[in-house]
Amino acid sequence: MQSIARTGLRTPAARQARQSATRHSSIRQASSTTQYTTSSRNFKLTPTTAVLCFVPVLTGVLGLWQLQRLKWKLNLIEEVDTAMAKDPMILPNEINTNALPDFQFRRVLLKGRFLDPPILIGPRVYEGTPGANLIQPFQRTSDDPTSHPTTVLVNRGFITSTRAAAIRQGRETPKPPLGHREGDEIVIEGMLKIPEGKGTFTPDNKAESNEWYWSDVEAMAQQAGGENKHVQAVVVDEIFDGKQIPGMLMAQGIPVGRPPVVELRNMHATYAATWLSLSAFTSFMLARLIMKGRPSQAKNPRLRGL
Numbered sequence: 001m002q003s004i005a006r007t008g009l010r011t012p013a014a015r016q017a018r019q020s021a022t023r024h025s026s027i028r029q030a031s032s033t034t035q036y037t038t039s040s041r042n043f044k045l046t047p048t049t050a051v052l053c054f055v056p057v058l059t060g061v062l063g064l065w066q067l068q069r070l071k072w073k074l075n076l077i078e079e080v081d082t083a084m085a086k087d088p089m090i091l092p093n094e095i096n097t098n099a100l101p102d103f104q105f106r107r108v109l110l111k112g113r114f115l116d117p118p119i120l121i122g123p124r125v126y127e128g129t130p131g132a133n134l135i136q137p138f139q140r141t142s143d144d145p146t147s148h149p150t151t152v153l154v155n156r157g158f159i160t161s162t163r164a165a166a167i168r169q170g171r172e173t174p175k176p177p178l179g180h181r182e183g184d185e186i187v188i189e190g191m192l193k194i195p196e197g198k199g200t201f202t203p204d205n206k207a208e209s210n211e212w213y214w215s216d217v218e219a220m221a222q223q224a225g226g227e228n229k230h231v232q233a234v235v236v237d238e239i240f241d242g243k244q245i246p247g248m249l250m251a252q253g254i255p256v257g258r259p260p261v262v263e264l265r266n267m268h269a270t271y272a273a274t275w276l277s278l279s280a281f282t283s284f285m286l287a288r289l290i291m292k293g294r295p296s297q298a299k300n301p302r303l304r305g306l
Contacts, residue, residue, distance in 0.1 A: 049289065056283040063275035070268035080105045080262045088189055093142055093150055095234050103192050105262055108236060111187045112140040115151065118174045119220055120164050121212040126256060127246070132164040133157065134174055134255045137224040137231060141185060152234040153220055154190060157255035168210050175253040178244060190236035191258065 088107040115137040122132030138154040156174070159167075166172035176182045195215030205212045207223050221233040240246075240257035249256050 049286075052282060052286050052289065056279045056286060059275045059279035059282065063272050063279055066268050066272035066275060070266070070272060073266045073268055077266065083107075084262060091140075091152075093140070093144065093147055095150070095152070095232055097233060100192065100234065101194060104194055106192050107239070107260075108190050108192055109187060110138060110140055110152070110154070110190060110236060111185065112138055112149070113183060113185050114154070114174070114176065115139050115224075117224065118167055118210075119153075119212060119223060120168055120210055121215060122164060123161075124158055126158040126250075129158075129160060129250070131158050131160040131250075134159050134164075134167070135220065135235070136174060137229075138188075138236075148230055151224065151229060151231045152236055153217070153224065153231075154188070155235055155237045155258075157238055157240060157257035158250070159253065159255050160250050163250075163253045172253070174255075178249065178252075178254055189239045189241075191239055193235070193237050195235055 083103075083105040084107065086106065088109045090109050117137075119135040120132045121135060124131055124133050134156045135153050136156060137151045139149050139151045142149040163172065167174060173182070176184060177186060177188070180186050195217060198214045198216070203213045205214065205216055205219065207219060212220070215235065217233045217235055220235075221231045224231045238255070238257035239260050241260065246256045
């Protein structure tokens, strides 16, 4: 009987049944244990991915900030254009310095004469030529004979380094405007402008040696005589009408004033587009990195034929 049983198990039908049972058992085991696996490229927080998470936020904030700056610059340009379109005004005898920011970039007319001492602010560069800006007290003629004339500071414009050194050393006096003699009463057109303050790396002014690196209006007014000489802390930029050749004026030692227009550089739209584009690109790269690290279905070779 045992011989017959062993012989029956060796028949083709028995062998086929045994192989089928073994195959189904393997499939069930694989299905229950290895149906899903985690990809070897799981998302992990590394220094690189940490930076990639931070960059979209930073660039997005910078882009929004540049959009705010763009709005501010457009409003400023509109204010400047409006102020420049108005006719020149005559400043009152006593100027309210607290109201000056409301009249910035307004053209004004001054009548009077230049006084000493000259104040030199530099270094400055005009069309590749090094030099300095010449500032002089300007005593205004009063329309009211009972009031004392007041004095403001006029930024006459650019002079060369040679002329500035000669004035600083006392070898030369500032030249009057073209067509006038020293001490003449004249009428000049200027522009009210709030000077920029001291920069981070700007040296301190040296009033005793007439070396000024930034426009400290209060200190310059004191240098010109202060309240004792009725000097107000107001700076007016003299306007250059462009009728003369700047090189000819510099050769004669006559300052070259500022142009009658105000050009404000506006690149905020370009900066905003750049930062926002970087934010979108890095956000896309971060999303791809996260998607690649998600769990995926295993590809079991034993299941391919099913």
